[in-house]
Amino acid sequence: MPNNIKQQIQTDLQQAKETGQLRTERIREIVKSAVSQVASEFKQGSSEIRNLVKDAVSAVIENFQEKGSELKDEVTASIEGALEGINSQRHETIVKTQADIKRLQAQLDGEEEQLQQEVDVILAEIEETNKEKPASTKTAIDSAINAIKDSEEMGLLKKRYAQLQAQLAIVRANMAARYGGRSMEVQDYLNEAKHWYNQARPQAETLATQVGEKRSQLEDKLGEAGTSLARKEYQIKQTLRELLLTAADLFKDKEPADKERETIHK
Incomplete structure (x- = not known):
């Protein structure tokens, strides 16, 4: 042969x-x-x-x-x-490994959610226990609890993590399309990118109009990639490449609060 x-x-x-x-x-x-x-x-x-x-x-x-x-x-x-x-055989191994990673990621997300719920319960109990304290003491305790609940740094970390995961999923979709991935596999990565993008989106609602337009472009590209894939067009590789570039352009933008902090530090 x-x-x-x-x-x-x-x-x-x-x-x-x-x-x-x-x-x-x-x-x-x-x-x-x-x-x-x-x-x-x-x-x-x-x-x-x-x-x-x-x-x-x-x-x-x-x-x-x-x-x-x-x-x-x-x-x-x-x-x-x-x-x-x-690379067909090697790609099958990669697909299996990615499935294991997804399973572990889901397990990790569940454990983190459970941990967060436990913290919320503890904070609520502290707040309830100190209701009868003097006003000044209660104000200080409430302020401390709210600071922990509404940590800007933690919110920013979660947003950046979700953005990174969304970009990574788009990269994997590109790699799968370029090196022999099946259409269902590419679609799974696109769905994963949408999931993580939606995780980051609620914290991005205060972004400037220009960034909002980029966000709209990303949504359009995600939809276009899915449509091209459904039609099994050869154009899917170019569409995925454009999607990756659009995501990179959007996710490099920072919150206005970031810029304010940079100005203060200067």
């Missing part, structure tokens, strides 16, 4: 051409299928794997060499298909 991979790819390309289905997405699938069938016979990172990729790409180039300088799309599709083919 390894010696015949070029022949197999060229045969499949010719058949696709005869049926009028030889688009870049089809080229990518043909190369991916041929390479994945052979890649399992070799060790990851071996010279045989590298030669396999070169042979697969060479087969496409030879089939379209008459296009000359306009060969870029076909070469890109062949390289992407070859990379997806050799």
Whole structure:
């Protein structure tokens, strides 16, 4: 099989051409299928794997060499298909690891929520116990409790954490789309990004109008990415890239309070 991979790819390309289905997405699938069938016979990172990729790409180039300088799309599709083919098994391992991470994250979130509830109960009991104290003492206690409950630093940390998780999910969606992830996997990452983005959003309602417009752009890009994915368009990679850039642009903005603190420190 390894010696015949070029022949197999060229045969499949010719058949696709005869049926009028030889688009870049089809080229990518043909190369991916041929390479994945052979890649399992070799060790990851071996010279045989590298030669396999070169042979697969060479087969496409030879089939379209008459296009000359306009060969870029076909070469890109062949390289992407070859990379997806050799990484298919490794990608399955990544998917399993990500599932384990999600499970642990859910467990961690649950434990943190339980901890927060316990703290709220303790603070409420302290507040209730000191109701009969002198007014000045009660005012001091209430002030201390409110300071703990409404910690600006803690709110900012939660927001930044949610923003980071949203960006990370978008990065993973990009990686999955680029290196062989299934459409359902990419959609899961997009849903995860929406979840974390919504976690950060309530604390961002006081942002300036300009930042609000960027936030709207991010929402539009999230929706556009999901729509493109549902239609299985090749354009999904470009849409995901734009989504990542939009998220990075939005999340680098700071709260007005941050700027005020910076001014004070100066």
